[in-house]
Amino acid sequence: MKFDHASGDSYPGPPHHPLWGHIPILLELLKEVPTRVASLYYADLIREKYNLGDVFYFDLWPVGMQFMMIVDPDVTNQLIVKDSIPKNSILKLFMGFLVGSPNNLLSGDGHGWAKLRRVFNPGFSSGQLNTLIPSMIEESKVFCGILEDHARKQDVFRLEEAATLLTIDVIGRAILDTRLESQVTKNELATAITNQVAWIPQARPNRPWEIFNPLFLIMMWRNNRKMDSYISKVLEERFSTRESRTRVKNVMDLALEAYLAEQGTNSKGAVTMDPQFKKDAICQVKTFMFAGHDTVSGTLCYAWYLLDKNPDKLAKIRAEHDEIFGPDPENASEIIKTRTNILNKLEYTLAVLKETLRLFPPASTVREGHKDLFIADPQTGASLPTENFAVSPTTIGMHRHPKHFPNPHAFIPERFLSTNGSPSESSNPAYLPFSKGPRICIGQELALIEMKIILAMTVRKYDFHATFASGDLDQLKEDGTYWPNDTSGIQEVYGDEAYQVMLGSAKPREGMPVRVSLRKSE
Numbered sequence: 001m002k003f004d005h006a007s008g009d010s011y012p013g014p015p016h017h018p019l020w021g022h023i024p025i026l027l028e029l030l031k032e033v034p035t036r037v038a039s040l041y042y043a044d045l046i047r048e049k050y051n052l053g054d055v056f057y058f059d060l061w062p063v064g065m066q067f068m069m070i071v072d073p074d075v076t077n078q079l080i081v082k083d084s085i086p087k088n089s090i091l092k093l094f095m096g097f098l099v100g101s102p103n104n105l106l107s108g109d110g111h112g113w114a115k116l117r118r119v120f121n122p123g124f125s126s127g128q129l130n131t132l133i134p135s136m137i138e139e140s141k142v143f144c145g146i147l148e149d150h151a152r153k154q155d156v157f158r159l160e161e162a163a164t165l166l167t168i169d170v171i172g173r174a175i176l177d178t179r180l181e182s183q184v185t186k187n188e189l190a191t192a193i194t195n196q197v198a199w200i201p202q203a204r205p206n207r208p209w210e211i212f213n214p215l216f217l218i219m220m221w222r223n224n225r226k227m228d229s230y231i232s233k234v235l236e237e238r239f240s241t242r243e244s245r246t247r248v249k250n251v252m253d254l255a256l257e258a259y260l261a262e263q264g265t266n267s268k269g270a271v272t273m274d275p276q277f278k279k280d281a282i283c284q285v286k287t288f289m290f291a292g293h294d295t296v297s298g299t300l301c302y303a304w305y306l307l308d309k310n311p312d313k314l315a316k317i318r319a320e321h322d323e324i325f326g327p328d329p330e331n332a333s334e335i336i337k338t339r340t341n342i343l344n345k346l347e348y349t350l351a352v353l354k355e356t357l358r359l360f361p362p363a364s365t366v367r368e369g370h371k372d373l374f375i376a377d378p379q380t381g382a383s384l385p386t387e388n389f390a391v392s393p394t395t396i397g398m399h400r401h402p403k404h405f406p407n408p409h410a411f412i413p414e415r416f417l418s419t420n421g422s423p424s425e426s427s428n429p430a431y432l433p434f435s436k437g438p439r440i441c442i443g444q445e446l447a448l449i450e451m452k453i454i455l456a457m458t459v460r461k462y463d464f465h466a467t468f469a470s471g472d473l474d475q476l477k478e479d480g481t482y483w484p485n486d487t488s489g490i491q492e493v494y495g496d497e498a499y500q501v502m503l504g505s506a507k508p509r510e511g512m513p514v515r516v517s518l519r520k521s522e
């Protein structure tokens with residue numbers, strides 16, 4: 001059975017128009033929220049507004065997609081852990097534009113994906129990640145220098161832009177063992193990556209036609225060519241020097257070893273890389289570069305933002321760092337470098353990151369429904385069809401659901417501490433910022449290590465104050481970035497002006513404009 005547009009009212013969801021489906025509902029909603037708000041919020045906002053159950057349809061045909069929205073952890077578990085149904089075709093299309101092929105680790109499926117995952121898993125093992133710590137620290141020091149410049153100038157700047165270049169530099173070290181230095185100079189690869197992200201249609205399900213903009217296709221192609229040529233040179237150079245190298249191996253070196261082991265060969269004596277491996281490798285490097293930078297930069301911006309808004313939590317994280325690294329913030333990086341395990345002691349810092357990811361998850365999965373897949377409605381037990389639907393377990397919808405997280409819109413890192421025998425919310429089945437099951441984020445540990453280091457190197461040194469005042473945003477107008485400088489109309493979601501917008505992943509509105517100052521002594 002297929003969802004019948006004309007009889008949509010017989011399925012769970014907001015009132016359904018026989019001709020226009022849920023388009024009128026979306027138009028109503030858009031009057032009540034900021035126009036650019038990330039579509040990831042829709043499920044929760046609609047569920048709340050129409051008092052819906054935890055699985056419902058949202059039908060934007062013919063101008064957009066037909067969704068099955070899911071904010072139920074058990075149904076989600078069935079789809080992404082037990083059955084792990086394929087990724088949605090729109091994601092494949094989108095990733096195909098972004099990195100040149102849909103057969104990448106993020107949007108691929110089946111045997112092709114399983115092989116890639118096997119080949120890349122060794123590059124993300126704990127032992128391998130520990131070897132990356134010195135380079136993360138080195139790049140974070142450059143970032144601190146940039147913050148200090150801003151603190152001296154007392155100017156307003158987009159924190160997300162600065163954090164993006166930091167995370168591109170970190171991921172460049174992790175994946176390619178190359179210093180891109182995009183924080184201090186214009187790097188070709190970093191420029192192509194940020195330009196590619198800026199050209200992505202705003203991923204609003206109500207604007208599918210944006211991908212038909214001919215300029216969009218040209219820019220995607222052009223940026224891919226630039227990225228391919230840069231990455232190809234780095235990979236060839238790594239390959240030709242592999243036998244003389246005693247230094248740390250990077251993710252791609254380990255992937256090449258795993259690939260050759262699977263082929264039953266070794267590359268000893270070979271002067272050029274296996275062309276098939278190289279082609280696949282370039283596509284995967286791009287996937288890692290995209291998936292591994294803005295998810296982290298956005299989360300960091302929200303962590304600084306939430307700590308500033310919650311001075312008692314800021315005091316707690318600072319106290320933890322004082323206790324673990326001693327009173328001088330300048331010593332933290334050396335201590336981490338020599339005793340990497342010390343990062344495991346940062347329990348409150350980890351809780352801050354987890355709570356930040358609960359409130360502002362940068363990504364969510366979208367899967368493909370099919371004719372044999374039906375879902376039992378958790379409220380009524382009715383069997384619901386999935387064919388032709390984008391099956392969307394929406395992370396933010398679960399993370400902000402009062403049933404799963406009491407006082408859901410408040411920043412309470414303590415939820416993620418196991419105190420007085422009560423378990424932490426880390427094991428709450430409704431908590432899934434990195435997704436779950438076989439398609440769980442491969443970069444989860446890398447991201448957490450990186451973010452702990454950056455927080456350890458910044459929260460005791462600087463105060464961050466976000467500002468969305470129109471006067472401050474005016475100063476950033478025409479700063480050469482792609483943020484819209486949008487101040488008109490409603491500018492809050494859940495009473496918060498720093499809501500997420502879609503730009504690649506979900507990111508802080510306007511790139512989180514801030515003033516940074518050197519920390520005032522208390």
Ligand code: HEM
Nearest residue numbers: 105106291292295296363365433434435439441442443447
């Ligand atoms: C705060 C940081 C991060 C968050 C919240 C996050 C979140 C996610 C989520 C929700 C997925 C599942 C997406 C889907 O099913 O469509 C995912 C997958 C993935 N992530 Fe991350 N991610 C983060 C950092 C990273 C980093 C640092 C890397 C890179 C090195 C990375 C690489 C990937 C890849 C390659 C996949 C696809 C894995 C697969 O399907 O086998 N992510 N991530």
